[in-house]
Amino acid sequence: MSWAAHELESYFIQKHTTARVSYLAILLGCLLPDLLTKLPVYGVRIGSFSFKAEVPAEYHRGWPGVGPTHSLLFGVLVAGLVLAGTRNGAWFLGLLLGQWAHALTDTFDSVGTMLFFPFTTQHYTTGMWAYAAQQGRYGDASAYYSSLGGVWDFFWLLMALTGWKVFTREFFFTKVVPNDPTVWGWLRRRFGLSPTAMVALYRAFFVYGACRMFAWFIWSRTIARDPLDWSWGGPFWVDKYTHPAQEWTDFLKNTVVGIVGLSVALWLLWRFVGRPLWNRAERAPAPTRAL
Amino acid sequence: MPSDDDVDPRAEYIAYAIAAVLLVVIGVFVRTPILNWIVGPAFVVTVVVVLTPLLTR
Numbered sequence: 009m010s011w012a013a014h015e016l017e018s019y020f021i022q023k024h025t026t027a028r029v030s031y032l033a034i035l036l037g038c039l040l041p042d043l044l045t046k047l048p049v050y051g052v053r054i055g056s057f058s059f060k061a062e063v064p065a066e067y068h069r070g071w072p073g074v075g076p077t078h079s080l081l082f083g084v085l086v087a088g089l090v091l092a093g094t095r096n097g098a099w100f101l102g103l104l105l106g107q108w109a110h111a112l113t114d115t116f117d118s119v120g121t122m123l124f125f126p127f128t129t130q131h132y133t134t135g136m137w138a139y140a141a142q143q144g145r146y147g148d149a150s151a152y153y154s155s156l157g158g159v160w161d162f163f164w165l166l167m168a169l170t171g172w173k174v175f176t177r178e179f180f181f182t183k184v185v186p187n188d189p190t191v192w193g194w195l196r197r198r199f200g201l202s203p204t205a206m207v208a209l210y211r212a213f214f215v216y217g218a219c220r221m222f223a224w225f226i227w228s229r230t231i232a233r234d235p236l237d238w239s240w241g242g243p244f245w246v247d248k249y250t251h252p253a254q255e256w257t258d259f260l261k262n263t264v265v266g267i268v269g270l271s272v273a274l275w276l277l278w279r280f281v282g283r284p285l286w287n288r289a290e291r292a293p294a295p296t297r298a299l
Numbered sequence: 300m301p302s303d304d305d306v307d308p309r310a311e312y313i314a315y316a317i318a319a320v321l322l323v324v325i326g327v328f329v330r331t332p333i334l335n336w337i338v339g340p341a342f343v344v345t346v347v348v349v350l351t352p353l354l355t356r
Contacts, residue, residue, distance in 0.1 A: 015336075039336060145331060204306050208347040211315070212340035219319050219343075220334045223326030231327070 009068075009139065010113045011152055011224070014038045015217030016164040017109050022184070023171035030102040030188035033090075035213060037106020040086065041077040041114075050145040064141040065119045065249040071129050078114055079125035080270060083107030088282060097289040098187050116160060118241060118250040124266025127273075130259065131251055135241050136160065138248030150228040151246040153221075154236050161221045168214060175214065180207050310354035311347070318346035 018035045025034075049068045051060030061067030069075045076082055083104050091100040114121045120133025137160070140151035152158060173179050181203075185192045195201060201209070228234050237243035322342060326334045333339060 149330075202348070204311065204351050205344065205348045208344045209340075212343040213336075215315060215319055215343045216322070216336070216339035219322040219326060220339060223323045223330075223334055226323070227327045227330065 009042070009117055009141065009148075009152075010110075010157065010160060011149070012161040012217040012221045013113050013164040014042070014110055015213040016161070016168045017113065018106060019168045019174050019214055020164070020171060021105050021109060023174040025101070025105065027101055028098045028187050029105065030096070030098040030191070031184045031210065032188060032191055033099040033102025034106040035102075037083065037087070037103040037108075038110050040103070040107050041082070041110045045074040045077055049141045050148070065139055068141060069114075069119045069121060069131065069139075071122065071125060075122050075129075076125045078111045078121035078123075080108060080111060080123050081125065081273060083111065084274065084277065088277065088285070091282075091285045091289060095285075095289040096190070097286065100286075100289070117157070118248050124263070124270050127269025128262040128266040130262035130266060133251075135250070138241060138243060138246050139250070140246045140248055142249055143246060146232070147246070149224045150232045150234045151243055151248075153225045153228045154234045154243045154245075156238055156240065156242065158221070158225055159238060161217075165218055165221065175211055177203070177207055180210050184210060305355070306351055307355040311351045313354055314347045314350035315343075317350060318343045321346065 015035070015038065018031070018038045021034050021038075022029070022031045045068060048059050048061045049064045052058065061073075066075075067073040069078060083106075086107065087100045087103040090103055091097065111121050111123060115123070115132045116134050116136040117139040118133060118135045118137070119139040120131040120135075122129050123132050124130065137155040137157035138151055140148045143151060153161075168174075185206075192206065195209070196206060199205075229236070235243065235245060237245070241248070322333070322339065326339075333342060
């Protein structure tokens with residue numbers, strides 16, 4: 009799984025999306041697949057109640073399990089429900105882009121994601137770094153920041169920084185807020201936020217994402233003292249979780265079924281549900297209580 | 300664009316730098332209790348909002 013990349017890619021998407029899109033929705037979409045599903049992966053204890061997945065990778069990315077949260081159709085359904093409930097096209101697009109970015113980003117670890125679920129349970133993975141959630145939170149952190157996973161996070165930090173204008177006050181007040189005036193306006197009124205506080209709230213996940221990268225990297229080098237291994241599929245010292253190798257013919261067959269199934273489902277959803285909702289959202293009156 | 304809240308941009312940058320350094324240093328030792336997606340961003344916002352007016356003065 010990816011760590012800071014999920015926060016950092018939200019700014020990259022905001023910067024490069026020309027359509028009207030809500031930043032808060034992008035961020036929520038980027039966090040959504042792991043938002044409530046990660047706790048049982050590492051184990052959660054509330055009072056006398058505790059729950060930990062028997063096989064974290066299968067629970068997190070597989071089926072049966074919560075693996076469908078990392079599929080492309082999940083993003084469409086969640087964003088569609090929000091569009092139906094709010095008539096807000098900027099939130100629909102933001103959630104969709106954010107969730108898809110998360111699902112695609114997680115294809116780089118050794119387990120990958122079921123992108124075309126429910127049409128196939130085929131996992132798509134490049135195996136760039138080891139999936140190691142079964143080692144617990146700290147074991148996972150150390151494995152990730154000792155492997156190409158940490159490099160992947162650094163890549164997204166650079167990608168976010170190449171669009172540095174996205175972090176300016178001017179960008180925030182001329183693009184981010186006008187794209188989503190209802191929610192930013194509500195936050196400002198509800199919590200009495202100053203412009204400085206609003207900008208800080210917007211930038212917070214960038215600072216947090218960058219800082220957690222460096223903090224975990226330093227921790228794994230100086231306190232955990234695990235060796236760095238930037239080889240493909242590393243680090244070598246962790247017992248990584250992966251699926252058995254399969255025949256190319258099975259892979260191709262599953263992929264064709266997945267692409268065709270998803271394409272047909274998306275067309276039907278758009279034809280009979282999405283387009284009416286989208287047209288209704290487009291005709292919805294502009295928010296009157298902007299900042 | 301709304302009028303600025305009389306903030307010195309340099310003070311704001313220093314506040315962000317302090318927040319970042321604190322988050323990394325504390326994060327190395329405290330780890331998950333601060334390096335999670337709720338406390339981490341809240342820590343950044345709190346430090347910036349508290350320190351920026353103080354440094355502006």
